[in-house]
Amino acid sequence: MATTTTKTGQPLDRPQLDSLLRRRLFFTPAFEVYGGVSGLYDYGPPGCSLQANIIDTWRKHFVLEEDMLEVDCTMLTPHEVLRTSGHVDKFADWMCKDPKTGEIFRADHLVEEVLESRLKSDKEARGQKVEVDEEKEAKKKRKTKDTKAIKLDDAVAQEYEEILAKIDNYGGDELGLLITKYNIKNPTTGGDVLPPVAFNLMFQTSIGPSSNLAGYLRPETAQGQFLTFQKLLEFNQQSMPFASACIGKSFRNEISPRAGLLRVREFLMAEIEHYVDPEGGKKHPRFHEVKNVNVGLLDRKVQLSGRTEVTHMTIGEAVASGTVDSETLGYFIARIYLFLVRIGVDPKKMRFRQHMANEMAHYAADCWDAEIQTSYGWIECVGCADRSAYDLTVHSKKTGAPLCVRETRSEPLHIEEWQVDLDKKKFGPKFKKDGKTVEAAVDALTQDMREKLSVSLAQTGKIQVDVPGVGDGKVEIEKDLVKIEKRTKIEHTREYTPNVIEPAFGIGRILYSLLEHVYWSREGSEERGVLSFPPPIAPTKVLLVPLSGHSDFKPLVGRLSQKLRQLGISNRVDDSSASIGKRYSRNDELGTPLGITVDFQSVKDNTFTLRDRDSTKQVRSDEDTICAAIRSLVEGQKTWADVQEELPEFTQQETD
Structure with missing residues (x-):
C-alpha cells in the first residue's frame, strides 16, 4: 500500500474506509450471492448520488461553460469501425x-x-x-x-x-x-x-440473429463522436473550433482486475473531442483565462532518466517553454485541474504525467494523464490526448465520407502548381484494362516529380511513371497522351481535416480517489469516520433531526423537507431513538454536509439550528434564513465560514 494520509494528517486506514463504503452501500461487488465476478461492481444509493453529482458538476464545468455539443452514442460498435480506428489490431x-x-x-x-x-x-x-x-x-x-x-x-x-x-x-x-x-x-x-x-481488451459480440455482423462493446465513447463530426459541424453552422461531449459506459476486458473501482471491466466515461484548425497553431481563444493556473508536471524526459520529480509551473509557462505542446492542450490540462479541485480532490495529491513514446496510444501525438495519488499509488484518472487528425482521416479514407471542414477564404489564394492533363480519348485505348491504374499513379505524382517529368517530356517526348502491378512496374507515356504545365490555381475555399484534443475522464476512478481524499476520522474516535464531500457533490445535502419523537416536531420536519425538495436539495430524516450525536455521526459517514435540528424552541418561534459536518459548529435562525443559507452552500456560492459570519452561533446541543 502506498504511503498516504487523510486531510487531518492521519495515516489512511484503507480497510476501515473500504468497510465503511461497503457497509453504507456506496458500492458492492456485482453478483455477490453467486460468488461475484472480478472487475464488476454495483453502486448503491449514496454511490449513485455521488456519481450523478460528479457528472452534473462535469456538465456545468465543461459542457455548459464551453458551449459543447453533447451526444449519446451507441455502445455496440461494428467490427469494421474499430478495425479502421486501429483498436482491433492495437488495443x-x-x-x-x-x-x-x-x-x-x-x-x-x-x-x-x-x-x-x-x-x-x-x-x-x-x-x-x-x-x-x-x-x-x-x-x-x-x-x-x-x-x-x-x-x-x-x-x-x-x-x-x-x-x-x-x-x-x-x-x-x-x-x-x-x-x-x-x-x-x-x-x-x-x-x-x-x-x-x-x-x-475489447469484448467481442455479434449483432443480429444471424451473427453475420461482428461487433464489440465500445472501449471508449470517442468513435461515435468522430463519425457524427460532419453532422455536428453542420449543426454548429460550420463554425470552428467546437467540441462534442459524450457520457456513457465503456467496456474493457481487463486481464486481472484488482484494486476495487480503480480497475474494472465496465465503467462510466465522460469524453470531450475538441476540434481545432491545425494551421492556427492549436491556439485557444480563452487560454488567457487559465494561463496562471499552477500545475505539477512530470514530463517524459524526467521519467526516461529514471526519476519521478514533479515540476510546478503555470500552464502559461508550460506552453511557452514547449513542455506542453499547444495552447489548446494546455487549456484543457488547466480546466481538468480546476474541475478535480472543484469536486474535492486534494491538489497536493495530483500531477499531470506525460506519456512516453512506447506508452502512447496508437492514435495519439501527445498525451498527459491527470494522476491522483491514492493508497494504491498514482492512479490515471483523466487522459488529455492530442489525437491529431488520425481518427477523422482514417474513417474518411475508409468510407469516402468528407469528414473535413470547408470554409470560404477571406481572400482568394493564388497557387502556382504543376498540372498534368491526359488525353482521355487516346489514353483508354492505349492502356485498356490498366488505364485507371495508370491514371491514378499519374494523379498521385508529387509537385517535385511533375516538375522533373516536365523536363523529361520536353527533352525526350515521353515520361516514365512507376505503376506497381502493371507490366514490370514502369510505364512509358508518349507526349501525344500527356501534357505537363505550370499554372496558377485560384482557391476561394479551404478544405482541411481538424486536429482533435481529447480529455477523457474515468468517472469511477475519480470517484474512488475522491473518497480517499475526503475520508478522515474524528480525533480520539477512529471508528467515527467522516467523508468531507463539498456540499455540491455530497450524495445527500441535509439531515433533518427532530430532538425526539414528540408529535409537535413532525409537521415542522415535514414542512422543512418539502421546502428543501422544492429547492432541489436532497435531504433525509433521522427520527430514530438514538442520540442526536449518534444520528449525526451516522450521516457524517455518508458525507452529509449539513444538519437541521428541530427542537422545542423551533415549535415556539420557527427557528432551527444548522450544523456543519466538518467542524460540528452550529448556527441558529428562522426557517427562511436557514433554507437560504443551505441553498447558497449547496450551490457553492458560500462557504461555512461565510454562514458563520452572517448567522448567530448556537452551542447548546449535540451530545452522544
Missing part, C-alpha cells in the same frame, strides 16, 4: 501466464509488484520504516516464497527504482527481458511465467 495489454497453475498476470503489473516487493524487503533489512500493508488477511493466505527481509545491492536497488519510474514505457519484448533478467516469478507459487503476449 491490447501484455499478459503472461503461469503454465502450471494457469494464473494470468498483466506483465507490467507483475514486474511492478515483484520489484516493489523486493524494494520493500530491502528497506526492512536496512531497518527503515515501511508502510504496513493493510490487506493483512489476504497476505496470510498469499504464501510468497520470499518471506525474509533481503538486502539488495545499492546498484540493483537503483536499477529497480529506475525501471519502476518508466514501467509504462516498456513493450512486450522489453517486459519479457525484464522478467528473465530479474528472475521474476509468480508471487504466489514461485513458479515460472511464460513470455508476455498481447491480449486485446
Whole structure:
C-alpha cells in the first residue's frame, strides 16, 4: 500500500474506509450471492448520488461553460469501425501466464509488484520504516516464497527504482527481458511465467440473429463522436473550433482486475473531442483565462532518466517553454485541474504525467494523464490526448465520407502548381484494362516529380511513371497522351481535416480517489469516520433531526423537507431513538454536509439550528434564513465560514 494520509494528517486506514463504503452501500461487488465476478461492481444509493453529482458538476464545468455539443452514442460498435480506428489490431495489454497453475498476470503489473516487493524487503533489512500493508488477511493466505527481509545491492536497488519510474514505457519484448533478467516469478507459487503476449481488451459480440455482423462493446465513447463530426459541424453552422461531449459506459476486458473501482471491466466515461484548425497553431481563444493556473508536471524526459520529480509551473509557462505542446492542450490540462479541485480532490495529491513514446496510444501525438495519488499509488484518472487528425482521416479514407471542414477564404489564394492533363480519348485505348491504374499513379505524382517529368517530356517526348502491378512496374507515356504545365490555381475555399484534443475522464476512478481524499476520522474516535464531500457533490445535502419523537416536531420536519425538495436539495430524516450525536455521526459517514435540528424552541418561534459536518459548529435562525443559507452552500456560492459570519452561533446541543 502506498504511503498516504487523510486531510487531518492521519495515516489512511484503507480497510476501515473500504468497510465503511461497503457497509453504507456506496458500492458492492456485482453478483455477490453467486460468488461475484472480478472487475464488476454495483453502486448503491449514496454511490449513485455521488456519481450523478460528479457528472452534473462535469456538465456545468465543461459542457455548459464551453458551449459543447453533447451526444449519446451507441455502445455496440461494428467490427469494421474499430478495425479502421486501429483498436482491433492495437488495443491490447501484455499478459503472461503461469503454465502450471494457469494464473494470468498483466506483465507490467507483475514486474511492478515483484520489484516493489523486493524494494520493500530491502528497506526492512536496512531497518527503515515501511508502510504496513493493510490487506493483512489476504497476505496470510498469499504464501510468497520470499518471506525474509533481503538486502539488495545499492546498484540493483537503483536499477529497480529506475525501471519502476518508466514501467509504462516498456513493450512486450522489453517486459519479457525484464522478467528473465530479474528472475521474476509468480508471487504466489514461485513458479515460472511464460513470455508476455498481447491480449486485446475489447469484448467481442455479434449483432443480429444471424451473427453475420461482428461487433464489440465500445472501449471508449470517442468513435461515435468522430463519425457524427460532419453532422455536428453542420449543426454548429460550420463554425470552428467546437467540441462534442459524450457520457456513457465503456467496456474493457481487463486481464486481472484488482484494486476495487480503480480497475474494472465496465465503467462510466465522460469524453470531450475538441476540434481545432491545425494551421492556427492549436491556439485557444480563452487560454488567457487559465494561463496562471499552477500545475505539477512530470514530463517524459524526467521519467526516461529514471526519476519521478514533479515540476510546478503555470500552464502559461508550460506552453511557452514547449513542455506542453499547444495552447489548446494546455487549456484543457488547466480546466481538468480546476474541475478535480472543484469536486474535492486534494491538489497536493495530483500531477499531470506525460506519456512516453512506447506508452502512447496508437492514435495519439501527445498525451498527459491527470494522476491522483491514492493508497494504491498514482492512479490515471483523466487522459488529455492530442489525437491529431488520425481518427477523422482514417474513417474518411475508409468510407469516402468528407469528414473535413470547408470554409470560404477571406481572400482568394493564388497557387502556382504543376498540372498534368491526359488525353482521355487516346489514353483508354492505349492502356485498356490498366488505364485507371495508370491514371491514378499519374494523379498521385508529387509537385517535385511533375516538375522533373516536365523536363523529361520536353527533352525526350515521353515520361516514365512507376505503376506497381502493371507490366514490370514502369510505364512509358508518349507526349501525344500527356501534357505537363505550370499554372496558377485560384482557391476561394479551404478544405482541411481538424486536429482533435481529447480529455477523457474515468468517472469511477475519480470517484474512488475522491473518497480517499475526503475520508478522515474524528480525533480520539477512529471508528467515527467522516467523508468531507463539498456540499455540491455530497450524495445527500441535509439531515433533518427532530430532538425526539414528540408529535409537535413532525409537521415542522415535514414542512422543512418539502421546502428543501422544492429547492432541489436532497435531504433525509433521522427520527430514530438514538442520540442526536449518534444520528449525526451516522450521516457524517455518508458525507452529509449539513444538519437541521428541530427542537422545542423551533415549535415556539420557527427557528432551527444548522450544523456543519466538518467542524460540528452550529448556527441558529428562522426557517427562511436557514433554507437560504443551505441553498447558497449547496450551490457553492458560500462557504461555512461565510454562514458563520452572517448567522448567530448556537452551542447548546449535540451530545452522544
